[in-house]
Amino acid sequence: MTRFLIQRLILAIVVVFAVASLTFFALNLSGDPISNALSSAGASEEQIAEVRQQLGYDRPILVQYADFIASAATGDFGRSIYYGEEALPLVIDRLPYTILLASVAMLITIVVAFPLGVAAAMFRDRPIDRAIVTFAAFGQSVPIFVVGPILILIFSVHLGILPVSGAEGRGSVILPALTLSLYPLARITRLLRASMLEVANSEYVLTARARGASEIRVVLRYILRNALLPVLTVLGLQLGNLLGGAVIVETVFAWPGIGSFTRDALINSDFPLAQTAVILIAVAVVVVNVLTDLIYSLVDPRIRLS
Amino acid sequence: MAMPVPTPSQPEAPLLRVRDLSVCFHSNGETVHAVNGVSFDLQRGSAVGIVGESGCGKSTVALALMQLLTRSAEISGGSVSLSGRELLSLNANEMRHVRGRDIALVFQDPMTALNPVLTIGQHLRETLSLHEGLSGKAAHARSVELLKLVGIAAPESRLAAYPHQLSGGMRQRVMIALAVSGKPKLLIADEPTTALDVTIQAQILQLLSRLRDELDMSIILVSHDLGVVANLADRVLVMYGGAVVEDGTAEQVLLEPKHPYTKALIAARPEIDSDRGTALCAIPGAAGRLTEQPSSCSFEPRCAVRMEVCSARLPKLAWDGAHGAACWHVAGASGEGQVP
Helix, strand or coil, X not given: CHHHHHHHHHHHHHHHHHHHHHHHHXXXXXXXXXXXXXXXXXCCHHHHHHHHHHHXXXXXXXXXXXXXXXXXXXXXXXXXXXXXXXXXXXXXXXXHHHHHHHHHHHHHHHHHHHXXXXXXXXXXXXXXXXXXXXXXXXXXXXXXXXXXXXXHHHHHXXXXXXXXXXXXXXXXXXXXXXHHHHHHHHHHHHHHHHHHHHHHCCHHHHHHHHCCCCHHHHHHHHHHHHHHHHHHHHHHHHHHHHHHCCHHHHHHCCCCCHHHHHHHHHHCCCHHHHHHHHHHHHHHHHHHHHHHHHHHHHHCCCXXXX | CXXXXXXXXXXXXXXXXXXXXXXXXXXXXXXXXXXXXXXXXXXXXXXXXXXXXXXXXXXXXXXXXXXXXCCCEEEEXXXXXXXCEECCCCCHHHHHHHECXXXXXXXXCCCCCCCCCCCHHHHHHHHHXXXXXXXXXXXXXXXXXXXXXXXXXXXXXXXXXXXXXXXXXXXXXXXXXXXXXXXXXXXXXXXXXXXXXXXXXXXXXXXXXXXXXHHCCEEEEEECCHHHHHHHCCEEEEEECCEEEEEEEHHHHHHCCCCHHHHHHHHCCCCCCCXXXXXXCCCCCCCCCCCCCCCCCCCHHHCCXXXXXXXXXXXXXXXXXXXXXXXXXXXXXXXXXXXX
């Protein structure tokens, strides 16, 4: 167990380092942040050169990279060009919003997808199954920027029971979370259905029935428990996606999370801010993956962490 | 179909009476008649072996008795009565109470027959609470007792083990312990030793034989292996093409087979003292698909001694005492195959 955690920690450092490096070079490929930002504001060549020198952007790219990595390793992520403040606290301020949104979306996913997946598998090929499968196909294929506005129209404009956007007001998290959960919800429903149908053919399910176990016991204790194993892995991956990939939902609903914040940072060519946000998301995804592995080992006795 | 008249040595009513059991599978608009009119009796405390090659319907018979067939299968006729109670007319809930308590089942592959996420103890406690209403200490004590009964050493420590931590032979013992935990009157063992190596096979057969005596249990042993069946069964049914082609005591069927298929099966067994390099004796051809109810002998295309009548009419079991064979060679000797 300890060995597993140490191995995972080393791997996490490697992953975060790789993400940081990729982000750094990808951003720098888009050009020089100071010229990008200041030339549109009508600054002169001399002014731009001066600011570049002040902020160190006139140095060779590899020197900038080494400086960035060395500082980041000590927890110094630099200053936001746009806000002129330390980048890390700015990003951390947004983190609770993203975590809230991802958690609620995850909760909706589990609460809805599990019963749907189980029901579809139990009533295979019957109308209820077909309805669920159709809904799942819909959920996986309709884009977020379509679902979001439709939900806003229904619940905010017509029914007036939920706020249109923003993070203020009661229930403001519901619509973005609902929108965000649609894809993982559909995916988990289909996966759970398929996984249950596969496990239902196992010999241990037949022997449980042969021992006189009731149908509900067979479904919950024999089929569902084993069918959950592959679902857990995908749930972990989906949670990672929810943490880092909520850019569109956060934009549609003006939700002040990391996703929309990162998008703004990119538009403003605020490299330090964007890098900090991406690194933080990477850390969050790695943490979620380690947790998934830990939970997996608790659920499946055949897996021993080493 | 002709039945053996009960002989004076078996005056009591049989524990299990199967009559004209037929099962068909429906798939892609096609119907496969997997079991056609199987009949047999099983006395209390005795063992019947069902032998035949893959696809002959022997496992389907076993699952049909438990009513655990897949959704595409249908029991299309017949009767199964256990201690005088007709099982085929029971509803799902009533049938569930028969399973595990009156009839128990042991399958071929102990590797996949236990739930991988439950411990051995959890498996045992589950069936004990189901059939005996036991829980807590009583269930624990009975679990230990059951593991001891099936010859598992250090049973206390095995209760916390997961299936993957046990060997194949050990798992099959656990399966048998689970099967007998509800004190069933009938144990159906479907290829119980096929997935095990030979020394373990012998141990498991010994165990089944001992449990039959100790628990006064009847056994239906389904196997493709004549040796395994000879070890345990008092009576042997030989199945081919979904029907019983020979039925008799183990001695009669294995030592004086009447049906050409049984003879060929016995001849196909490899002999340990035969010369190396001697080709194994195989039955030519393959069993046909049963998309229609057979109207002639289904073994006829592969039979070495076929006659004209064989492809024209379906032979019924012709009885000579308690030994019957569905073959025109046998039926010819005793008229129309209707003579007990």
